[in-house]
Amino acid sequence: MANSPSGDSAIDRVVRVLETFTIDRTVQTASEIGRRARLPSSTAHRLVDGLIEAGLLERDDEHRVRLGMRLWELALRGSHALRLRQAALPHMERVQARIREHTQLAVLEQDSALFLERLSHPDAGANITRIAGRLPLHASSSGLVLLAFAPEELRERVLAAPLAQVAKETVTDAAALRRLLAEVRRTGVAVAPGSIEAVSTGIAVAVRDPRGEVIAALSVVLPRDAPTEQAVTELVRAARGIRSSLSADLR
Template identity: 75%
Template sequence: MANSPSGETLTERIVRVLETFDTDRTVQTASEIGRRARLPSSTAHRMVAELVECGLLERDEDQRVRLGMRLWELALRGSRALRLRQAALPFMERVQARVREHTQLAVVENGETLFVERLSHPKAGANITRVAGRLPLHASSSGLVLLAYGPEDLRERVLAGPLEAVSPETVTDPARLRRDLVRIRREGVVVAPGSVEGVSTGVAVPVRERPDHVMAALSVVLPRDAPTGTAIEELRAAAAGITAAYGAQRP
């Protein structure tokens, strides 16, 4: 792709445009996109028009812009996340029916925890995570599982900091976090009260693609003082089921 005067490729600028959308900002004007993507106004308007024309963005009746259905369609074709969700959903539904709170599935993406599915009971407690939402790896039960079982270089990058505090109880001391990760690998479970919200406890287990590789974390979010034993049992059984179902999908 041709470079801009700043040295950026067209692909890099397109990614910047798409990254201005998030779970809280789903609709914008072209001018807002340009400002957030740090692009000249004329460049932003031209790029938005081209992306709308090819279906990656869409305009509503007020000429505001949102992510296009074609982008969603392309993202799902052959997606590893889609395969994982298809394998996981029946087992997540069983956990959800028995725990009746929030049940979540997360993976590592670009050094963060990316939540690819969430099921919630209407009367479930607080939970800030959303599908396609992200959190730092050290700041949730799911992320701690992924960090504990992830590559050594990923752990070292995270431990080098800075470690952001999502709540007052998020572990931000590298030495303590390192000890916690050793314990997680030994016990195969995370129980993290208050790491994201003070009123909640996250409980998570690894989901393995094969014995030596963890591909995801399966978690529930419980009220702060709720017992965790049943949730841990349900999560471990579900994780084993997901591993078997994911493997059975392979051609």
């Protein structure tokens, strides 16, 4: 791919355009995209027009731009995340029916916890997590599980960086976080009261693939003072079920 005068490649520029879309920002003008992607206006309009022609972006009747269905279609083809989600969903539904709170599936992606699925009960408590949303690895029960079992190089990089204070009780001391991660590795379970929101407790367990590698975290979000024992039991049972389902897919 040809580089621009600034040295970035065409792929770099396309990625920056696509990354301007977020969960809360789903529709933009081409000018807004250019500004957020740090591109000259002419370059942004040209890239947007090309991505629309390819179906990766779409333009509505008011000339606003959104992500295209073609992008969604390509992302799902042969997707490991889709296979994991499909294997996990029946087990998540059982957890959600029994615990009657938010049930979530997250994977490690670019140094954060990326949530692939979330099931919620109408009476469930507070929860900021959304599908395709991200949380810092140190600041949620799912993230703690993923960080605990992540490659050592990634874990040390996170521990060496400033740890954001997402909520009052988020663990931001590297030594304390290191001890917490060691306990999560020992038990396979993370319990994080008040780490994201003061009124909630996140509980997550490791989900392993047929080879025993941790590939995801399965979690529930409970009211702060709710008992945790049943949730842990249900999550552990579900995580084993997901592993069995993935094993069956390989036969």
